[in-house]
Amino acid sequence: MTHQPDIRPYRGKRPQIAASAYIDPAAVIIGDVVIGEDSSVWPCSVVRGDVHYIRIGARTNIQDGSVLHVMRDEWPLILGDDVTVGHSVTLHGCTIESRCLIGMGAVILNGVTIGAGSIVAAGTLITERTAIPAGSLVMGSPGRVKRVLTEIDKASIDAYAKRYVGYKNIYREEPTA
Template structure:
């Protein structure tokens, strides 16, 4: 695994984070336990990913923006699987989001400051609006926009909105590369 200056990588309970070499992890992040981060994904400044009681899986080209908190829940009586946090490919998670024990399918979008709770599901190409709270067990269908506290469906997303989300994903892959180079240069590393 590539060295990650300024990143706190913490093994716990015999599990260590598994981070693809091409992923950008910004200084100031803390990544704990059973976390898997896929190729070309990016975890931005001051995020916490804590997989001490279950697992967190992040696919390829997904991004978790500055100050976001990701966690999961352990198995319990009547719930032998617990609530792992599973994030697909090409997912956008906005700044200061709280993502807890849910599933976000490929190309899902979580807006700034939004909350997604245990066993909720964000479908492919769906968007949870900024500031929204997706309560436990709620399921967003593909291509739907949900908003509010608690979040409720507003409308289906049109092709332009879907294209905009895909452009955002591509931007974060490129921006992650630029920040990786800038961090390496700032630390005097020729990488």
């Protein structure tokens, strides 16, 4: 028996998933969701585009146990290209621009924009309607910009995104039973 991911329509909107993406059989994708090329959604993650839309760019990875949701009629959820969403992250009605790393256990709320090329540290809480400038390191609860990213920081963002494209390729080759 082959295990398939739980991909469900909601009110006539069916998720659109690129052929090169990987959705783990233990993930749940619901409603108005678009997932880009070479992206991945890992075990026990929920991507719920029921009352607004979710857009996930290319080469973006949603790691184990993360929850992505939206705010009805007000806040969609948008993730750019090459975004890493660490384990057990909650993203709700926010925009994460391209080449960002969201650390494990972070919580990012409605109306937040994380500028391109930023890192949100593990365990950070970013409150509603906060705008984080591009190239920032954000930490704390509530999250505050601590400094501008170094070249080493920027390289780590790229390395994580590339690593998860590699993992995705391996998992796509494995038979599911």
